[in-house]
Amino acid sequence: VTKLKVKFLARGVAGLAGRVVGRLFNRAENGETTMRTVVLDLRDAIEIDVSPGQVLLEVRLPSGDQLSAEKTITARAARPSLTVGLAATPPKWLGLQHVLSPPVEPGAAAGARVRDICVHRAGAAPLRLAAGGHDRKTRDGGVTYAVHSKRRTTSLTVEGYTAPRPLVELRFADGAREIVAPPLPWLGDGGEPEAVQLISDESADGTRADVLVHDATFSPVLAYYAVGNREAARELATLIEDRARAAVDDAARNPCAAVAGFLVLRLLHRDKQGEWLPKLAECPLADGAILYAGHLLDTRAGRSDPAQVRRLLLEGRRRGLPAFAACGRQLRTGLERVASLAPDDPEVAAALDWARDLVGACRSDTIITWLSADDATLGRIVPEVPPPPE
Amino acid sequence: VKAAFAVWRGRVNAREEDTALFFFSGHGVERNQWQGLLLEGFDATKADPFEDVINLLGFKAGMDGCLARKQCFLVDACRSTPPELANLDMRSDPGVRLIAAQYDLPTDVVRDVAFIRAAGARQVAWGVADQPSRFTGALLRALRGAGCSRLDDRWEVRTDTLVCHLNTLLKYESEAHKLAVQNVRGPGDDSGGFVLHVPARPLVPVVVACVPDSDTARARFEIKRGGESVCKRDALAGNWELELVLDEYDVFAIVDGPPRQKRILAHPTICAVRL
Numbered sequence: 001v002t003k004l005k006v007k008f009l010a011r012g013v014a015g016l017a018g019r020v021v022g023r024l025f026n027r028a029e030n031g032e033t034t035m036r037t038v039v040l041d042l043r044d045a046i047e048i049d050v051s052p053g054q055v056l057l058e059v060r061l062p063s064g065d066q067l068s069a070e071k072t073i074t075a076r077a078a079r080p081s082l083t084v085g086l087a088a089t090p091p092k093w094l095g096l097q098h099v100l101s102p103p104v105e106p107g108a109a110a111g112a113r114v115r116d117i118c119v120h121r122a123g124a125a126p127l128r129l130a131a132g133g134h135d136r137k138t139r140d141g142g143v144t145y146a147v148h149s150k151r152r153t154t155s156l157t158v159e160g161y162t163a164p165r166p167l168v169e170l171r172f173a174d175g176a177r178e179i180v181a182p183p184l185p186w187l188g189d190g191g192e193p194e195a196v197q198l199i200s201d202e203s204a205d206g207t208r209a210d211v212l213v214h215d216a217t218f219s220p221v222l223a224y225y226a227v228g229n230r231e232a233a234r235e236l237a238t239l240i241e242d243r244a245r246a247a248v249d250d251a252a253r254n255p256c257a258a259v260a261g262f263l264v265l266r267l268l269h270r271d272k273q274g275e276w277l278p279k280l281a282e283c284p285l286a287d288g289a290i291l292y293a294g295h296l297l298d299t300r301a302g303r304s305d306p307a308q309v310r311r312l313l314l315e316g317r318r319r320g321l322p323a324f325a326a327c328g329r330q331l332r333t334g335l336e337r338v339a340s341l342a343p344d345d346p347e348v349a350a351a352l353d354w355a356r357d358l359v360g361a362c363r364s365d366t367i368i369t370w371l372s373a374d375d376a377t378l379g380r381i382v383p384e385v386p387p388p389p390e
Numbered sequence: 391v392k393a394a395f396a397v398w399r400g401r402v403n404a405r406e407e408d409t410a411l412f413f414f415s416g417h418g419v420e421r422n423q424w425q426g427l428l429l430e431g432f433d434a435t436k437a438d439p440f441e442d443v444i445n446l447l448g449f450k451a452g453m454d455g456c457l458a459r460k461q462c463f464l465v466d467a468c469r470s471t472p473p474e475l476a477n478l479d480m481r482s483d484p485g486v487r488l489i490a491a492q493y494d495l496p497t498d499v500v501r502d503v504a505f506i507r508a509a510g511a512r513q514v515a516w517g518v519a520d521q522p523s524r525f526t527g528a529l530l531r532a533l534r535g536a537g538c539s540r541l542d543d544r545w546e547v548r549t550d551t552l553v554c555h556l557n558t559l560l561k562y563e564s565e566a567h568k569l570a571v572q573n574v575r576g577p578g579d580d581s582g583g584f585v586l587h588v589p590a591r592p593l594v595p596v597v598v599a600c601v602p603d604s605d606t607a608r609a610r611f612e613i614k615r616g617g618e619s620v621c622k623r624d625a626l627a628g629n630w631e632l633e634l635v636l637d638e639y640d641v642f643a644i645v646d647g648p649p650r651q652k653r654i655l656a657h658p659t660i661c662a663v664r665l
Binding site: 025027033035054056060064066206227228229230231232234269298299300303306325326329330333336337338340341356357359360361362363364365372373377 | 420421422423424447451454469480481482483490491492493494495498500510511512539540548550551553554557558561573574575576577579581582583638653655657
């Protein structure tokens, strides 16, 4: 057995952190071929035991791109190494996005460009940030809002945010508006706020939305999860199970990470175990109450108390936009099921109307709640964000 | 459709351990998270055009009331809003659901849903004249073996890894044949992953070409397994695309000079070899 040093190379990308999943095929000199899954750290090289012979490494990025490298290793090789890497160097501020998300397909019928961005915070005046032209940073109350634009892409990166969850409004050149419930605040492993980045790309199909949390532990799992690569997401999820449990335990203080933690545990089929599930309901976001209601609806014992299910779902509605799009869908389905018991319940009917509007307006290309609808619909869903004055 | 659904529902409502498989290939329309499947007879100018439209998410939600706890929805339909349907109002969540959501479920076993759609948001799912559509073509290749993942010593097509394999197949097809991009999306919120199919002899797509590309058309190719010839191709334009049983092979190309040779492991999704 020989130690093979494997490195992921991303030239010119600063601050890249996280993990990607690959498969390593090893054809030993005796002709026997083995295959195993390997997890590569984007920052540091790893060492893998291989048998002398042929080695083929395939790494599938969340974008769907597949990188590969192969090498013949002899028994005499002292310190064999293998490198896989990105072919192109992305802009520094898009480094993580370039690795973790699908690139935009250029097209003639591109969507409208973001003209400006408005951040709506509870108890504070809306903060208006201009987009387009050149990159700029705005500091407000210890929080940095960085807007970057390049060709078809506009990005807002929020750093140092610890206040209650804001809503971000994107205003486009054609007059359209979109409203995002960003996963803010997001506290990392050490309790410090992690940066959260919203990205809007003009593409052949209109605009493409993406939300990234610069949390090296959670972000790769969520990226693989979002694009449907559950095998890779589960592989990484097994490595962060403890962090996911700790995040759920800390739901009251760090609600967005708690919901992500729940998704990770669900990937691992651990979501039905433990006494921590009711902690989700303590999460101040709508997501917590909705997920706990969904858990009750899954079991006969839970369903035996429809009043509690109803209360949790209405509480979810009362708390406003869920951070995760899946929770909006779960709210609608849960309310439909409760409404089938009591079709004349006016509170449930009103909440269901709202949830239908919400799901109908929610973009389907990101796992975060990102609304794209006409002003009237946005006004019904988020009346706290009125249309801008003419 | 309603009558056929009633029969099918009877079959998938028999046992928890059953798998319900729903496959649709046809026209679809989507706005944000509302997606409708257009049935024969759909007419946007009718008083209620949605009476011939399946409300896909409503249907999927209602299917939780069926006893089969493994459910796979394969939806080969566009997710764009064509201009001629731009005026349709989908805000009231319209369309036929076929089965309504119920508070109670027939079992406590949590449903495992693979919800796999042929295109990304606002994308078109492309058809091919006189052939299966691109998604369905890729799905058939995946089920033959290209979509296999290995668990211990067994190769099986699983719902939680199928999307990756389908995207790799479609991406290769787009790049090799200069076709539009099409991204499969799934498997959805409630997917744990289950075995959809176990091919007896998995067949893997193999693509053989030369370096430089200009040599490919002049090359004579041969593939051997254990020293025995498996297949050959004379000089022809274009890469050699074929399917081989999952195994190790030696690939030979004769252009000018001595034969070029490479040993390959033909494994899912696609095995590309350049000589």
